[in-house]
Amino acid sequence: MEAGYRRGLGSRIARGPAIMVPVLVTLLCVVATVMPYGSLQGIPLAPMFPLAAIYFFVLTRPTLMTPLGIFAIGLTQDLITGGPIGLWILVYEAAFVVTSMQRVFFVGRPAGEAWLGFIFVVSLSAAIIWSLASMFYQTAIPLVPIIGQMMVTALVYPLLAWVFTFVLPEREGGA
Amino acid sequence: MITHRVSLFVAVVIACAFLLFDRAEATIFERARQAAADALSPVFEVVSGPVSAVRDFLADIQGYLAVHEENARLRMENAELLAAQAQARDLRRRNERFAALLNVQVDPTIEYATGRVVADDGGPFRRTLVVNVGNNDGIGRGQAVVDEHGLVGRIVGTGGHSARILLVTDLNSRVPVYVEPGRRRAILSGDNSDMLRLEYLESDDGLLPGYEVVTTGEGGLIPPGIPVGIVAGELNGIWRVRSQTSFDSIDFVRVLRFDFPQQIEIPPPSLPGQFIGVEVTPSDSEIITTPPATTDDEPARNESDDTNVAQPPSEEG
Numbered sequence: 321m322e323a324g325y326r327r328g329l330g331s332r333i334a335r336g337p338a339i340m341v342p343v344l345v346t347l348l349c350v351v352a353t354v355m356p357y358g359s360l361q362g363i364p365l366a367p368m369f370p371l372a373a374i375y376f377f378v379l380t381r382p383t384l385m386t387p388l389g390i391f392a393i394g395l396t397q398d399l400i401t402g403g404p405i406g407l408w409i410l411v412y413e414a415a416f417v418v419t420s421m422q423r424v425f426f427v428g429r430p431a432g433e434a435w436l437g438f439i440f441v442v443s444l445s446a447a448i449i450w451s452l453a454s455m456f457y458q459t460a461i462p463l464v465p466i467i468g469q470m471m472v473t474a475l476v477y478p479l480l481a482w483v484f485t486f487v488l489p490e491r492e493g494g495a
Numbered sequence: 496m497i498t499h500r501v502s503l504f505v506a507v508v509i510a511c512a513f514l515l516f517d518r519a520e521a522t523i524f525e526r527a528r529q530a531a532a533d534a535l536s537p538v539f540e541v542v543s544g545p546v547s548a549v550r551d552f553l554a555d556i557q558g559y560l561a562v563h564e565e566n567a568r569l570r571m572e573n574a575e576l577l578a579a580q581a582q583a584r585d586l587r588r589r590n591e592r593f594a595a596l597l598n599v600q601v602d603p604t605i606e607y608a609t610g611r612v613v614a615d616d617g618g619p620f621r622r623t624l625v626v627n628v629g630n631n632d633g634i635g636r637g638q639a640v641v642d643e644h645g646l647v648g649r650i651v652g653t654g655g656h657s658a659r660i661l662l663v664t665d666l667n668s669r670v671p672v673y674v675e676p677g678r679r680r681a682i683l684s685g686d687n688s689d690m691l692r693l694e695y696l697e698s699d700d701g702l703l704p705g706y707e708v709v710t711t712g713e714g715g716l717i718p719p720g721i722p723v724g725i726v727a728g729e730l731n732g733i734w735r736v737r738s739q740t741s742f743d744s745i746d747f748v749r750v751l752r753f754d755f756p757q758q759i760e761i762p763p764p765s766l767p768g769q770f771i772g773v774e775v776t777p778s779d780s781e782i783i784t785t786p787p788a789t790t791d792d793e794p795a796r797n798e799s800d801d802t803n804v805a806q807p808p809s810e811e812g
Contacts, residue, residue: 351538353617355546356624358554358743366617387503394510399531401616402623402652402659405524406513413506453620456518457666462687465619 338489342377343389345487349373350397363468370397371445371473372480374412375438378419379426380488390416404456411448415441431478439474446470525652532614532625533654539613540627547612547746554744575705605718607749608632613657622665622687624648626748629656637716639751644739645722646670646710647748658750663723664689664742671713672723674706681734683708683723689742691724693734704728708736718753 349369357365370393377385394409401408418441426434446466453461516523610626628634630653638650640660648662661668668685674693681696693708706726712719724738 351535351542354539354614354625355543355617356550356612356615356746357546358550358615360743364615364617364619366615387499387506391502391506391509396531398513399524399528400535400614401618401621402528402532402625403616403618403621404514405517405528406510409506409510409513413503413510417503449618449620452514456514457620459666461620461666465687469619 339384341487341489342373342381342384343393345484346370346373346377346385346389346393347396350393350400353397354400359465360468363465363472365472366469367473367476367480368442368445368469369480370408370412371415371442372438372477373484374415375419375441375477376481376484378416379423379434379437382420382423384489385416387413387416404453407449407452407456410452411445414448415445418444431481434481435474435477438477442470442474529652529654529657529659532652532659533629533657536613536625536627536629536654536657539625539657540611543611543613550744551746606633606752608634608752609747609749610658611747612745620666620687622648622662622668622685622742623651624660624662624745624748625657626660626750627657628750629654629658631655632750633752634658634750635752639710639717639721639753640748641721641751642740642745642748645724646717646738647740647742647745649716650750660748662742663691663738670717670723671711672708673711674702674708674726676706677701680711681708683736689738690727690730691736691738693726693736696734699729699734702726702734716753718751 349372352369353366355366359365374385374390374393390412391409394412395405397408398405419437422437422440426437450461450463450466513524608628610628610632612624613627614625616623626640634650634653636650636653640647640649646663648660648665648668650658651661652659662685663670663683664685664687666685666687668683670683672681672683672693673679674681674696677698679697679699679702681693684692684694686692696702704726708723708726710717710719710721710723722739724736724740727735727737729735
């Protein structure tokens with residue numbers, strides 16, 4: 321067991337930057353999210369790129385998207401968006417837990433089913449965002465912008481997933 | 496797997512602790528927030544260029560689709576503006592006369608820095624923007640931000656090369672305003688929608704849609720007289736204000752480097768009839784220092800606006 325662990329650690333170090341790809345790509349998604357796309361009737365037009373990336377990489381490369389990596393992603397988003405620190409960490413960690421639990425159902429299944437799973441994760445994330453932000457600001461924040469942004473995110477997920485496949489690192493021990 | 500569970504638990508605990516600390520002491524993470532925005536501002540600046548171009552293109556398409564409605568609105572607005580222009584000329588003439596009579600010193604010109612919006616919060620529960628001007632350009636917390644239509648928001652965080660604007664539409668925004676005509680005081684608050692709320696309105700007797708909403712200058716952060724929007728109507732017992740600014744596509748803004756007058760000179764009683772503003776040597780005068788409001792998200796204070804106005808001394812003896 322110990323030898324196996326050592327082999328695993330050695331191979332991870334040898335793979336170097338490849339194991340960082342999911343977290344780095346998701347961090348780029350955080351930057352992409354805060355670009356000034358504007359809004360439509362108060363609904364932000366920017367999809368939640370990081371949520372889509374986390375879902376995709378947890379499904380496809382679960383060993384490379386860890387809770388600590390997600391912590392770094394959430395903290396980065398909290399800092400650069402100027403919002404309550406900790407909110408996006410909690411949202412993304414919850415998405416990680418739910419996606420990890422769903423993973424067994426979606427491995428080897430058609431992409432359309434993974435999309436349905438993502439819609440579930442997005443809905444849950446919307447509920448968490450609304451609850452935490454309302455508690456933080458001690459008022460019921462408007463639901464429409466949250467639902468609107470989550471719908472945009474769910475709609476563009478297939479396109480984003482297709483883009484993410486181009487940066488998907490090989491599995492440990494070969495493709 | 497066990498390692499994952501432990502790290503997940505630790506991450507969640509730390510995140511909860513962060514949220515609690517942030518709630519209890521809002522400024523605790525401010526420096527970290529601004530450092531992050533500042534560090535990434537060159538990236539934002541490079542990437543936001545093409546994004547803004549695409550956004551403008553989409554806005555143009557939207558504009559073409561709404562051209563008939565827009566045309567009708569503009570005709571109506573033009574008619575109103577012509578009437579308002581005549582009224583404004585009359586008011587200007589009267590104001591010049593009053594100014595000459597009272598020997599009121601004209602306020603020093605407010606300096607400003609122009610910045611481009613390079614990022615927004617990207618989230619559904621905040622209304623903030625990041626601009627590419629910061630401390631190095633003389634930008635400070637609390638300064639008002641305007642565009643060509645009026646007040647957009649105010650600065651809530653600054654770094655060397657960037658600053659964060661809290662939009663007037665944000666849930667946490669509170670701006671003391673007057674509704675004109677009638678000079679009714681109110682607090683203009685945001686609720687994350689594009690329509691602003693008039694709260695603590697002094698009186699809504701005779702209040703009509705179309706009335707103008709301007710800043711009072713109370714609190715010393717935002718200069719008085721900046722237009723904020725137009726009264727749109729009443730909804731569920733709350734008067735709503737529509738800003739002329741399109742918050743969906745703000746690109747360039749001006750940050751007003753407004754300094755609230757902190758020292759009020761009171762002439763000695765031996766100079767009856769002399770008005771404030773006439774040169775008085777420091778040795779002859781008493782100086783009162785009034786600290787400007789510095790806290791963010793602070794509701795309007797109950798101080799009278801008259802504290803900003805120079806009063807003639809009462810005659811003694």
